[in-house]
Amino acid sequence: xxxxxxxxxxxxxxxxxxxxxxxxxxxxxxxxxxxxxxxxxxxxxxxxxxxxxxxxxxxxxxxxxxxxxxxxxxxxxxxxxxxxxxxxxxxxxxxxxxxxxxxxxxxxxxxxxxxxxxxxxxxxxxxxxxxxxxxxxxxx
Amino acid sequence: xxxxxxxxxxxxxxxxxxxxxxxxxxxxxxxxxxxxxxxxxxxxxxxxxxxxxxxxxxxxxxxxxxxxxxxxxxxxxxxxxxxxxxxxxxxxxxxxxxxxxxxxxxxxxxxxxxxxxx
Numbered sequence: 069x070x071x072x073x074x075x076x077x078x079x080x081x082x083x084x085x086x087x088x089x090x091x092x093x094x095x096x097x098x099x100x101x102x103x104x105x106x107x108x109x110x111x112x113x114x115x116x117x118x119x120x121x122x123x124x125x126x127x128x129x130x131x132x133x134x135x136x137x138x139x140x141x142x143x144x145x146x147x148x149x150x151x152x153x154x155x156x157x158x159x160x161x162x163x164x165x166x167x168x169x170x171x172x173x174x175x176x177x178x179x180x181x182x183x184x185x186x187x188x189x190x191x192x193x194x195x196x197x198x199x200x201x202x203x204x205x206x207x208x
Numbered sequence: 209x210x211x212x213x214x215x216x217x218x219x220x221x222x223x224x225x226x227x228x229x230x231x232x233x234x235x236x237x238x239x240x241x242x243x244x245x246x247x248x249x250x251x252x253x254x255x256x257x258x259x260x261x262x263x264x265x266x267x268x269x270x271x272x273x274x275x276x277x278x279x280x281x282x283x284x285x286x287x288x289x290x291x292x293x294x295x296x297x298x299x300x301x302x303x304x305x306x307x308x309x310x311x312x313x314x315x316x317x318x319x320x321x322x323x324x325x326x
Contacts, residue, residue: 105286115318
């Protein structure tokens with residue numbers, strides 16, 4: 069009991085268990101987190117894809133038709149299908165999270181989370197219809 | 209404890225704004241230009257209409273701002289994917305530099321491309 073503590077010349081090492089690189093495969097919630105993070109790569113791809121469209125439209129009619137032919141390549145269509153899946157996953161999780169991020173009070177009472185999520189989904193529908201209407205107004 | 213002022217909250221704000229843009233407009237645009245037109249579900253708009261829609265001053269500003277926000281959104285998530293997901297922590301400075309460098313390049317490209325739409 070009364071033994072004096074012994075000291076070693078070595079610095080103690082912290083106990084840090086090694087976390088596997090694949091830690092996020094163990095639980096659905098952490099896998100969902102990583103899938104959401106990965107969705108950002110497809111957001112970046114969309115920016116590239118859309119700016120190529122803008123560039124083609126800026127260059128003239130022939131370039132625009134060429135872009136549309138290029139976009140019909142099976143490989144590009146496949147990338148866009150995968151991108152759509154990830155971006156929709158981002159959108160749904162984003163809107164579901166909105167009640168946590170936006171605390172709205174009306175007359176001192178907190179607006180229920182379901183209402184905030186619903187208004188976000190509503191904004192999604194309205195924006196999508198508006199964009200589709202503007203684009204499709206010029207359909208041949 | 210005194211806290212150092214960092215640029216992080218500002219970057220998070222841009223990430224968040226980009227997230228809203230991504231959620232609201234990317235699905236419909238990807239569905240139209242990535243699937244519906246290439247696969248022939250819908251007939252694509254003619255050139256004159258596309259030029260009129262994209263070339264409108266309001267669209268040009270919107271496209272430029274949206275692309276910038278989307279790129280900031282990408283950069284924020286991408287660097288944390290590498291940091292948390294793949295645990296590449298020792299290269300953090302390099303990853304931050306490359307990510308936001310790409311944002312800068314993309315923003316300039318968007319500005320130039322939008323500018324030449326007439």
